[in-house]
Amino acid sequence: MDFLPFTRPSIDEDTIAAVGEVLRSGWITTGPKSRELEAALSAYVGGRPVRVVTSATAALEMALRIAGVQPGDEVITCPLSWVATANVILTVGATPVFVDADPVTRNIDLDKVEAAITPKTRAIIPVDLAGLPVDRDRLYDIAGRHSLRVIEDAAQSMGANWNGRAIGSFGDLVSFSFHANKNMTSGEGGCLVLNNDDEARLFEKLRLQGVTRFADGTMDVDVLGGKANMTDIAAAIGLGQLKKLDGFNVRRRELARLYFEHFDASLGCELPPADFEQSNWHMFQPLLPLANMTISRAELIDAMKAEGIGVGVHYPAMHLFTLFRAMGFKEGDFPHAEDIGRRTVTLPLFPAMQDADVQRVCQAVSRVLRPALK
Numbered sequence: 001m002d003f004l005p006f007t008r009p010s011i012d013e014d015t016i017a018a019v020g021e022v023l024r025s026g027w028i029t030t031g032p033k034s035r036e037l038e039a040a041l042s043a044y045v046g047g048r049p050v051r052v053v054t055s056a057t058a059a060l061e062m063a064l065r066i067a068g069v070q071p072g073d074e075v076i077t078c079p080l081s082w083v084a085t086a087n088v089i090l091t092v093g094a095t096p097v098f099v100d101a102d103p104v105t106r107n108i109d110l111d112k113v114e115a116a117i118t119p120k121t122r123a124i125i126p127v128d129l130a131g132l133p134v135d136r137d138r139l140y141d142i143a144g145r146h147s148l149r150v151i152e153d154a155a156q157s158m159g160a161n162w163n164g165r166a167i168g169s170f171g172d173l174v175s176f177s178f179h180a181n182k183n184m185t186s187g188e189g190g191c192l193v194l195n196n197d198d199e200a201r202l203f204e205k206l207r208l209q210g211v212t213r214f215a216d217g218t219m220d221v222d223v224l225g226g227k228a229n230m231t232d233i234a235a236a237i238g239l240g241q242l243k244k245l246d247g248f249n250v251r252r253r254e255l256a257r258l259y260f261e262h263f264d265a266s267l268g269c270e271l272p273p274a275d276f277e278q279s280n281w282h283m284f285q286p287l288l289p290l291a292n293m294t295i296s297r298a299e300l301i302d303a304m305k306a307e308g309i310g311v312g313v314h315y316p317a318m319h320l321f322t323l324f325r326a327m328g329f330k331e332g333d334f335p336h337a338e339d340i341g342r343r344t345v346t347l348p349l350f351p352a353m354q355d356a357d358v359q360r361v362c363q364a365v366s367r368v369l370r371p372a373l374k
Helices: 013-025 032-044 056-066 084-091 110-116 136-145 197-207 232-262 297-306 335-343 355-372
Strands: 050-053 074-077 095-098 121-125 149-153 173-177 190-193 211-213 219-221
Touching: 013 232, 032 050, 032 190, 032 232, 050 056, 050 197, 056 084, 056 149, 056 173, 056 190, 056 197, 074 084, 084 095, 110 136, 121 136, 136 149, 232 355, 297 355
Parallel strands: 074 095, 074 121, 121 149, 149 173
Antiparallel strands: 050 190, 173 190, 211 219
């Protein structure tokens, strides 16, 4: 039986042909396709300015700069995320201030955010883990009362919504990822949804060396920029994916429903919130009953691989990495994030999966886990 990975992008022949057209055009770096993708993304989020870059990490870093975050400032986020979420805070010279995860949603615990706000706090970076949106109403109420910028790490929630409003169509600065494992991909890439044309122009400078070009052929540099412009090759992939995004997410929800139907509840795993209205089901992540298991998570992952099924881990609590321990963080600081990070596994979930694949995964989990239960 073929190996079933935990994710796989769905790239159709039209998209492959579009990439070929870009290659034959002779214009393969940032050009007309990148601008076309920006316009299509803008339309998708209700007309707000959108600019594309090489990664969501770059988008987050530039968002912090646009928000005016500087050395000495503090930025609140959750330790249960890909480490890029905190790395960008360090990159701009600010200090990450972690708030524990909510044990139910696995997103930042909004009940604990206000206690973490100090006179140095400038922004909050919420993370929509696995595509389940953070409560935007409460988030923006807190930010508004404390005059904080919000930089949404919506890397995993493209196509999700909050109370019927598409993520990215409202709010402050919103970053999406188009990495190969996301709900839509450009191979590598990302974008930032901005508030106005002034922010968009600044973003354009930040992503390409701070350069402003003029009609007479001259140029100027008035801010320190980097190098994060998306290629037209990547944009051509993104355009093809964006057309399919809503269909991809419908299929992801169908597959997630099947997991809830077929997963053996008697195994003692904790399933994610069953949100089929707002989440885009970027990932399906049960929490293992480690205290009642005679094998480790690593051994379970190896056993699933032997069954021909790929399993991931998204994510370990980042404050326990050496980089952050050196800053004074330690085990026990954020117990919910640590518990989720220790017990989580990511099971296969991608649009090309068949219904029978979900049954196959659930049966394999039962075969591997049941004999290992105490």
